[in-house]
Amino acid sequence: MICLGVETSCDETALALVEDGAVLGERLASQEGLHALFGGVVPELASREHLRKGAALYTSLMNSTGIDPSRVGCVAVARGPGLLGSLLVGMNLAKGLALGLGVPLVGVNHLHAHLMAAGLERGLPFPVIGLLISGGHTHLYLIRSPFEFELLGRTLDDAAGEALDKAAKMVNLPYPGGKFIDRLGRGVTPDDTLFPRPYTSNPGLDFSFSGLKTSVARYVADHPHLKLPVLPEGELPHVPGLGLFCASINSAVADTLRIKTRRAIAAHPEARALVVAGGVAANSMIRTVLAGLCAEHGLEAIFPSLSLCTDNAAMIAHLGCLLAGAGYRHGPELDAIPRGRPVPFDYARAAV
Structure with a gap:
């Protein structure tokens, strides 16, 4: 058909x-x-x-x-x-x-x-854990078939992609900012003491990124040199410390997703793979962190091509x-x- x-x-x-x-x-x-x-x-x-x-x-x-x-x-x-x-x-x-x-x-x-979407490129070995990460949603599912989705956890306020985009906007990076956070942070070792892993002390599978956004806003207020004076139209200028900032916020989001997804995997040993989808699934650090999580648990990590994210x-x-x-x-x-x-x-x- x-x-x-x-x-x-x-x-x-x-x-x-x-x-x-x-x-x-x-x-x-x-x-x-x-x-x-x-x-x-x-x-x-x-x-x-x-x-x-x-x-x-x-x-x-x-x-x-x-x-x-x-x-x-x-x-x-x-x-x-x-x-x-x-x-x-x-x-x-x-x-x-x-x-x-x-x-x-x-x-x-x-x-x-x-x-x-990954089913357009390969078969999916149901049941799978599904992690949807985008500008508007951060959801965890147990997926038993293309028609059976059990919602395990969701964002209570800001989504992962929104947190990245808002962080980028705070330092005057172009829209959509998440991809620039990822690009500027590549190859830079993050400082994992700069930003919290929000809502991970809660034992459930829901997400909340509003606290992370608040922490980032305070950090930018204390480090005003990070903010570009004008919104760039071409090549991004070099700003001391901006790469570290981007890598660290990216790491905070990726680690938060890892912690919650690990709990979902532990709660559902029947899952055979982790499917990661949505616009933020194109983020290179998040892909690396979640692929490592799957390797630890003997699960297959399935990411759609970037065009399908x-x-x-x-x-x-x-x-x-x-x-x-x-x-x-x-x-x-x-x-x-x-x-x-x-x-x-x-x-x-x-x-x-």
Whole structure:
């Protein structure tokens, strides 16, 4: 079955065609340059850009692949969590396409799609521990199948990616700042006494990064030379101590993730692998730390390619294809779920 995926949960407008785990084609329009002017995503602008780009991306995708629309067997769309306005634009596009093509509509949990993205490159040895780390979410799951996700822990306030982005903003690094924190900290030995491992004294599996953000703000206030005088547009200038700062904040986040994930692994010895997904899964230090954790416990560490870590439509189409193949689908009443609300598993089930 060929599935057409639509992703507009935040600031990436993306469409993709996937058939039985193989990506046939994809189109993406990034809004990173637009939102960089404001130091973060502006929801209203994001929605307008999705509306402006969506139909054109569909036409470009179909033309570039040469696939006749009649071969599309289902349309999958990211229904949440995300920015409500952005989600609604993608939802309306997907509903129109599903109706026009006469095929089933499948709403996809954006977070679950991230964790299944590695399935586009290899099989996943269920059950697995899933760690989703992004700008808006830090979640731990026990995943028994593409349709069975048990939430073990979640962020109570700031997510890991948000902490990194806010730390970068405090020293005037460009948006999105997490990747610059990672880049500037590479090859620098961190000072693990500078920043705390937040909420790790709590024995549970939930996360909280607000305390780390507060600690970073105090450190920057005490070391004002770290803050770049103007937001750089080209090559980043050399600032004494900035590399150590970046490496140390990166280490604090990576170590916090390691501590909590180790507890999840210990609590679920049936897990055969650790799947790490989301935009922050591209962070080099976090990958190294979590790969080391898996080696200690004899688990396979599974990271998707960097292009599959960020928001993309291939992961939506992939999970949508699996859901549709199992008979799961939605009607035209499908609603969008904004961030902060759980995405229900409310599919109708058709015979397959």
